[in-house]
Amino acid sequence: MSYLHTSCAFIILCAIAAGMIRILQGPTAADRMMAAQLFGTCGVAILLLLAKGLDTIVLLDIAMVFALFAALASITFVRRAWHEQTGASR
Amino acid sequence: MRRYSTHNKRKRLNPVLLLVLLLTASLTILLGRAILTTDYQTERLGDDVAQFQKLSGVESPVTAVLLNFRGYDTLLEVMVLLMAVVGVWSLTQAPFPGKPIEPGPVQLAVVRLLTPLMVLFAFYLVWKGSSLAGGAFQGGAVLGGACVLMLVSELPWIKNIPSRHLRIGLLAGPFVFLGTAILCLILEGTFLAYPQGWAGSLLLLIETACAVSIGLTLACLFAGGRPKDDLSRGRKR
Amino acid sequence: MMPYSILTAFDIVLISTLLWLAWKMLRSEDLFKAVVLFISFGLLMALAWVRMRAPDVALAEAAIGAGLTGPLFLSALRRMERLHKDERRVNIDEERKSETIFHTQQKETP
Amino acid sequence: MITNLLYSFGGLMLFSMGLFALIACSHPLRKILAINVMATGVFLILIATAYRQIGTGEIDPVPQAMVLTGIVVSVSVTALALILACRVQETSNHSLIQRKKDDFTRTGT
Numbered sequence: 001m002s003y004l005h006t007s008c009a010f011i012i013l014c015a016i017a018a019g020m021i022r023i024l025q026g027p028t029a030a031d032r033m034m035a036a037q038l039f040g041t042c043g044v045a046i047l048l049l050l051a052k053g054l055d056t057i058v059l060l061d062i063a064m065v066f067a068l069f070a071a072l073a074s075i076t077f078v079r080r081a082w083h084e085q086t087g088a089s090r
Numbered sequence: 091m092r093r094y095s096t097h098n099k100r101k102r103l104n105p106v107l108l109l110v111l112l113l114t115a116s117l118t119i120l121l122g123r124a125i126l127t128t129d130y131q132t133e134r135l136g137d138d139v140a141q142f143q144k145l146s147g148v149e150s151p152v153t154a155v156l157l158n159f160r161g162y163d164t165l166l167e168v169m170v171l172l173m174a175v176v177g178v179w180s181l182t183q184a185p186f187p188g189k190p191i192e193p194g195p196v197q198l199a200v201v202r203l204l205t206p207l208m209v210l211f212a213f214y215l216v217w218k219g220s221s222l223a224g225g226a227f228q229g230g231a232v233l234g235g236a237c238v239l240m241l242v243s244e245l246p247w248i249k250n251i252p253s254r255h256l257r258i259g260l261l262a263g264p265f266v267f268l269g270t271a272i273l274c275l276i277l278e279g280t281f282l283a284y285p286q287g288w289a290g291s292l293l294l295l296i297e298t299a300c301a302v303s304i305g306l307t308l309a310c311l312f313a314g315g316r317p318k319d320d321l322s323r324g325r326k327r
Numbered sequence: 328m329m330p331y332s333i334l335t336a337f338d339i340v341l342i343s344t345l346l347w348l349a350w351k352m353l354r355s356e357d358l359f360k361a362v363v364l365f366i367s368f369g370l371l372m373a374l375a376w377v378r379m380r381a382p383d384v385a386l387a388e389a390a391i392g393a394g395l396t397g398p399l400f401l402s403a404l405r406r407m408e409r410l411h412k413d414e415r416r417v418n419i420d421e422e423r424k425s426e427t428i429f430h431t432q433q434k435e436t437p
Numbered sequence: 438m439i440t441n442l443l444y445s446f447g448g449l450m451l452f453s454m455g456l457f458a459l460i461a462c463s464h465p466l467r468k469i470l471a472i473n474v475m476a477t478g479v480f481l482i483l484i485a486t487a488y489r490q491i492g493t494g495e496i497d498p499v500p501q502a503m504v505l506t507g508i509v510v511s512v513s514v515t516a517l518a519l520i521l522a523c524r525v526q527e528t529s530n531h532s533l534i535q536r537k538k539d540d541f542t543r544t545g546t
Contacts, residue, residue: 003333010337016371017344023363024351032363039367040393043374050377058223058382061215062373062389065232068208069394071200072235072242073366076398078197079242080405081359110460118453125445125482136487136497151498152383152505160502167506174513178520215386223382227509231390238398304509308395311516314402314523338440342447349451349474353458358466365470372477379444379484381501384508391512396473399512403519404466407526 005053009046016042033077040070147289148220156225157293161282165271168264168300171307175260184315193243201243208236216301220290226263226297230304237309253317256306263303267296338378345371362400369393441485448481465522469515476511480504 019042022035044063051059139151139159146154156164193201212232219225240248270292271282278285284292348371352364369392376385455475459468487500 006333006337010333010340013337013340013344013374017340017347020344020348020351020367023360023367024355029359029363032360036363036367036370039370043370046374047377056382059377061218061223062377062382062385064211065228065386065389065394066370066373068204068211068232069235069390071204072239072394073397075197075200075239076242076401079193079244080398080402107461110457114453114457114460117456118449121449121452122446125442125449128486135499139498150383152502155498155502156505160499164506167510170510171513174517177517181520181524223386225383225505227505228383228386228390231387231395231509235390235394238395242398242402307513308391308516311513311520312395312399312402314406314516314520335439338443342443345447346450346454349454353454353462353467353471353474358464361467361470365473368474368477372481375444375447375481376484378440379481379488380496381484381487381504384480384484384501384504387505387508391508392477396512396515399516399519400466400470403523406523407466 002053005049009049009053012042012046012049016046029077029081033074033081037070037074040066040073044070145289147284147287147291147293150219150221150223150225152223153219153225153293153297156227157296158284158289161271164300165264165267165282168267168303171304172260172264175307175310178311178314179316182315184313184317193245197243201239201245205236205239208232208239212236212301212305213298216297217294219297220294226300227304229297229301231308233301233305234308234312237305238312241309241313249318251317256310256317259306260303260310263296263300266299270296334378341371341375341378345375358404362397362404365400366393366397369396441488444485444488445482448478448485450478451475451481452478454478465525466519469518469522472518473511473515476507480507 016039019035019038022038023032026032026035044066047059047063047066051057051063136151139155142159143149143151143154146158148154148158212229214229215224215232216226216229217224219229270284274283274285275281345368348364348368352361352368355361355364369388372392373385373389376382376388452475455471455473455478458471459475462468462471483500483504487497
């Protein structure tokens with residue numbers, strides 16, 4: 001168990017908690033979605049750091065799944081939600 | 091701005107909601123007490139799993155529990171997924187796309203690059219399920235993600251998939267699972283009791299088939315209805 | 328000893344963020360915002376499964392909870408709103424009035 | 438010990454939050470969200486009980502397998518419920534929107 005990696009993961013988790021503010025008060029829908037994407041990216045970083053810090057290789061696969069599915073969420077957003085939301089003052 | 095206007099109203103609680111809130115709070119307190127007073131040391135199924143791990147044919151305890159020790163559950167659960175698709179298909183036709191939009195070049199490139207990677211990763215997860223984390227459900231979910239990626243980009247050929255192929259794919263998992271179970275019934279005399287030494291490869295076969303049908307199931311659930319040609323084709327034949 | 332306390336702090340921040348997300352998701356007046364919060368909720372749940380040493384569950388949650396359920400909700404939301412495309416503004420107003428029960432308005436007896 | 442108590446109570450809070458929202462909110466989409474939150478709370482409690490045995494040995498795989506199937510079932514239930522809600526809204530001539538006014542959540546003025 002490595003102190004450095006775990007505390008880095010903790011700091012990135014705090015960054016996620018701060019990123020929630022953008023979801024809550026993002027003026028447009030795209031801002032909210034981009035904040036969710038930030039969550040995904042930070043999640044990948046945390047998983048990689050924890051994989052190193054806790055010596056569990058399995059976490060690398062989970063990070064891979066995170067990265068693959070982040071694209072899916074944003075593409076669905078672009079296809080299914082965004083063009084309806086343009087002009088809406090959300 | 092909206093937030094502040096609603097903030098002022100928050101103090102006046104509806105009496106019905108207040109009652110609901112009280113009931114929920116008391117339920118929470120009861121459940122919290124149950125959590126605190128439960129004795130977890132006495133009841134353990136993990137020891138039994140660890141004891142019979144060698145017989146199961148796989149190294150990962152979760153996969154062993156899922157497909158061997160509690161195979162009955164998983165069989166029924168695959169059926170539940172099939173029932174969900176049956177429900178969705180009987181409710182409505184696939185409504186999307188309302189007005190198709192051409193996918194942009196970036197999106198096409200993403201789909202082209204990402205889909206094979208996802209399919210590859212799905213089968214990697216299935217294969218890895220025997221030793222580490224992974225298995226039919228995870229692999230199936232990633233496969234479903236790949237299908238959803240293609241569905242959402244509204245590629246032109248996706249509308250022309252004959253529904254019979256879809257049905258075969260959906261049924262593959264439950265069918266292989268049930269077939270294996272019946273084969274075990276004939277060979278060993280017990281439902282889902284895999285023959286000695288064959289357990290590992292049989293489990294891999296079941297897992298692959300189940301992953302394919304779970305992925306297709308998730309894609310069909312996402313598509314939100316039966317394919318367009320489904321009923322007309324059925325009437326002709 | 329030190330990494331243990333760091334991990335405990337990690338747990339506390341993770342759980343409080345999860346609860347905060349769930350609370351905001353269920354009481355937000357905008358359904359789209361609720362769906363986006365749900366996606367991030369799924370992502371953080373996957374981290375929680377990792378901390379509970381359940382990598383299988385974390386894999387499934389990352390793929391399903393964060394990856395597939397979010398798009399499902401997004402397209403259902405669009406499908407619901409597609410009917411009322413011209414009355415969308417009205418819709419949102421209705422939403423705002425009747426959906427924000429957490430900051431509840433008074434009941435009006437008929 | 439403190440870890441699984443933390444996660445157990447987090448799961449408990451999620452469960453009751455979801456239950457309250459399920460009863461209190463009127464829009465079907467939000468009800469489905471609430472059911473999902475409830476399910477996640479239950480899963481969290483189950484997994485936390487499995488984690489509790491870390492002191493005595495390996496982690497119990499049985500609750501993990503149960504939760505794994507539970508997640509997959511919950512996504513199919515969610516999809517079916519969403520389709521049902523869409524169909525209700527499509528076939529009932531906007532009655533969900535209309536009826537909301539007469540709900541007990543009706544606003545003053």
